[in-house]
Every structure is written in structure tokens, then in C-alpha cells.
Amino acid sequence: MVVAALLLVSLVALAADYAAIKSVVKPVPVTARAFYVQGEAGVASSANEGFNSNAGFVVTDEGVVVIDALGSPALGNALLQAIRKVTNKPVKRVIVTHYHADHFYGLKAFKDAGAEIWAHVSAQEYFESGEAGRRLEQRARDLFPWVEDNMPLVKADRWLDADTSFTMGGIRFDIAHLGPAHSLEDTIVVVPSEGLLFSGDILYTGRIPFVGEADSKRWLAMMDRLIALKPRVMVAGHGEVSRDPAKDFTLSREYITYMRTVMGKAVEDFVPFEEAYAKTDWSRFAKIPAFDAANRVNAYGQYLVMERESLKK
Structure with missing residues (x-):
């Protein structure tokens, strides 16, 4: 009886927390057809x-x-409920900019709703290397009860191996692979008619980026x-929408x-x-x-990166 009562209390609390989630995942207009939801500035917990990352959506005459x-x-x-409000x-x-947990663990809702998932083929290494399983274990510990260690990880229905474009409801979408930068599979989405760019985690606004052992030299080049x-407006993977991307x-x-300068000098x-x-x-x-949360991990990762770069000289 006590266990059942505790379970009931837990379920009621979880339902209340889920209602709170729905209230903070709010669609914010970006252009006439595009919207985004903005995660909190810190790390996931x-x-x-x-909820520490962004997601966006574009409404066309044919679908979303x-x-x-x-x-x-x-x-x-x-x-998905936020989209239904619009x-x-x-x-x-659904186009996945990169297979990091904070950007794709919500895919099942869209898969169940009949959406087709696209991502760059480089993300397959995330699954083949075992990193997907290791990351799920860590997230299940850190994000309990929102992530469970037996949660299904949704892979792409279509793995892209080249830049591509498609048109839906009269709106053109251009997809380009810019990785490796923040990740091997970094992908951006441009909507020319809206002057809009979805940058994924190649750009963070308002918070320290997670760098780790990323190819930071190439990452800087991809920023250029x-x-x-010259997008008029840009939705980053984290932080507020940008209406002055260069700034x-x-x-x-x-x-x-x-980070590259100080860690590179230390290695030298x-x-x-x-x-x-x-x-x-x-x-x-x-x-x-x-x-x-991120700086020490970033510094150590870039120390290793700068060591590898020094060996290639």
C-alpha cells in the first residue's frame, strides 16, 4: 500500500511537471512562416x-x-503540441542538425506522428562507435526521470551524403553539411524566401558553447x-534568435x-x-x-586537439 501510494504521488508529480514543460515550450515567431522554441541558457539537468536547446519549424502550405x-x-x-498551437x-x-542528445531525444514523438527524419550520414558513427549507448546511460542518470536508459534512440529514415534542396508547399529548403565542426555531422538549413538560417550548434548565442574535442580550427572556418x-535572421542551437548574425x-x-590560443601555447x-x-x-x-559546467571539459578537449595538431606540423 505504501509503495502504491508513493508511486501514485510520483506519477501525479510527473504529470504536473509535464504540464509545466508544455507551458514553457512556447512557439515564438521568427518570420511570417517560421517559429522556434528557446531552451534555457544553462546545461541540461x-x-x-x-530543456536547454532550441528547435524550430517552418509552416508551408503542404505541411510542417x-x-x-x-x-x-x-x-x-x-x-509537437507547440506546433499544434500554430x-x-x-x-x-524533421531535419536533425546533429545527433547530440539535447537535439534528437525528442524524435519519437515526430516519428509516431508520421514525420520522416533526415540527418547527415556522418551521424551513423555516433551509433556504430558505442557513443550513443554511453551518452544515454549518462543522460538517464543526469536527467531522471525525463530520460530512461531503455529509451529508444530514433535514427534517420534518410541519411544524407551530399548537400541537397527540396521544396514543400512552395517553400525551398537548402540543406548543407558543414561538419566536422561542433560535430562530424553538423548540418544547417537555409530557407531563402524567409532570409532564415538554422545553424545548429555551429553558433551559440548567450552561453558558452560545448567544444570538447571538436575540430575547432575548422569550426571557426565554418563560422566564416x-x-x-548573410541571413537576415538566424536560429542557433542554443540561445536567442539572432537578427544580427555577424555580431x-x-x-x-x-x-x-x-581556447585554442591558451591551450596551444601550453602544448607548445x-x-x-x-x-x-x-x-x-x-x-x-x-x-x-x-x-x-563546460569550460574545464572544453579546455581539456582543446588541449588534446592542440597536441594532435602539433604532431602534424
């Missing part, structure tokens, strides 16, 4: 139900195209490529450049990582959201 699916099954369902047109396609597209690239660019001078990290002045970035 059980406290924010894993979604870009990314958020970071849990509950969030995926909440995103339109009853069917969700036809995005700026050259809003500044934080990500300066942070990654600084044979300074051990712990010593180099302790001596580095991080004050310029220390008050920016996600710094405490």
Missing part, C-alpha cells in the same frame, strides 16, 4: 527537464518542416562560411579562438594541462551561462 526535436521524449511531445497541418519532415551567407557570432568565435611550451588551466585567466568568460 533534471531541474530544467533537459521541423529542425531538431529537443532533448527528451517529453520535450518532443511538448514541441497549425494543424501535418508534420512532414555562415556569415558569408552574434562574436562570443562563440572569441571563446573558441581564446610543454606545460601540463592542470598547470596551464590553473594559470589561465578565464575572467572574460566566467560569468557567461554554462561556463562552470
Whole structure:
């Protein structure tokens, strides 16, 4: 009886929390046809139900195209409900910018709704390497009860191996692969008629990016490529929508450049990582959201990257 009562209380609390999720996953207009939902500025946690990333969608006369699916099954369902507040047109396609947990764990809701999932073929390595399983274990611990360790991981129905375009309801969508940068499979989506770019995690606004062991040299080059597209408006993978993308690239660019510089100097001078990290002045970035959670991991990852780069010289 006690166990049953506790279970009932838990279920009631979970239902209340799910209602709260639906209330914060709100569609925000970006252009006449495009909307996005904005996650919190920090890292994913059980406290924010894993809602720390963005997702977007474009309403065409034929159906809806979604870009990314958020970071849990509950969030995926909440995103689908947010879309239903805007339109009853069917969700036809979901384009995954990259297979990091905070961007694709919500896919099942869209798969169940009949949407076709597209992503770049490089993401297959995420599953084949075992990283998908390891990450799910970690997320199940950190995001309980929103992520479970037996949760199905939804793969793409169509793996893209080249840049492509398609038209739906008279609206053209251009898909380009820019990885490796933040991830191997980094993919952007451009909607020319809206002057709109979905950048995925190649750009973060308002928070420290997760860099880890990413190819930061190429990442910086891909930022230049995005700026050259001159979008009027851009939805990043994290943070507020950008209506001045060239300006809003500044934080990500300066942070990654600084990380490469200080860790590269440490490698060049044979300074051990712990010593180099302790001596580095991080004050310029220390008050920016996600710094405490991400900076040390980023610094160590980039120390390793700079070691590998030095061996190639």
C-alpha cells in the first residue's frame, strides 16, 4: 500500500511537471512562416527537464518542416503540441542538425506522428562507435526521470551524403553539411524566401558553447562560411534568435579562438594541462551561462586537439 501510494504521488508529480514543460515550450515567431522554441541558457539537468536547446519549424502550405526535436521524449511531445498551437497541418519532415542528445531525444514523438527524419550520414558513427549507448546511460542518470536508459534512440529514415534542396508547399529548403565542426555531422538549413538560417550548434548565442574535442580550427572556418551567407535572421542551437548574425557570432568565435590560443601555447611550451588551466585567466568568460559546467571539459578537449595538431606540423 505504501509503495502504491508513493508511486501514485510520483506519477501525479510527473504529470504536473509535464504540464509545466508544455507551458514553457512556447512557439515564438521568427518570420511570417517560421517559429522556434528557446531552451534555457544553462546545461541540461533534471531541474530544467533537459530543456536547454532550441528547435524550430517552418509552416508551408503542404505541411510542417521541423529542425531538431529537443532533448527528451517529453520535450518532443511538448514541441509537437507547440506546433499544434500554430497549425494543424501535418508534420512532414524533421531535419536533425546533429545527433547530440539535447537535439534528437525528442524524435519519437515526430516519428509516431508520421514525420520522416533526415540527418547527415556522418551521424551513423555516433551509433556504430558505442557513443550513443554511453551518452544515454549518462543522460538517464543526469536527467531522471525525463530520460530512461531503455529509451529508444530514433535514427534517420534518410541519411544524407551530399548537400541537397527540396521544396514543400512552395517553400525551398537548402540543406548543407558543414561538419566536422561542433560535430562530424553538423548540418544547417537555409530557407531563402524567409532570409532564415538554422545553424545548429555551429553558433551559440548567450552561453558558452560545448567544444570538447571538436575540430575547432575548422569550426571557426565554418563560422566564416555562415556569415558569408548573410541571413537576415538566424536560429542557433542554443540561445536567442539572432537578427544580427555577424555580431552574434562574436562570443562563440572569441571563446573558441581564446581556447585554442591558451591551450596551444601550453602544448607548445610543454606545460601540463592542470598547470596551464590553473594559470589561465578565464575572467572574460566566467560569468557567461554554462561556463562552470563546460569550460574545464572544453579546455581539456582543446588541449588534446592542440597536441594532435602539433604532431602534424
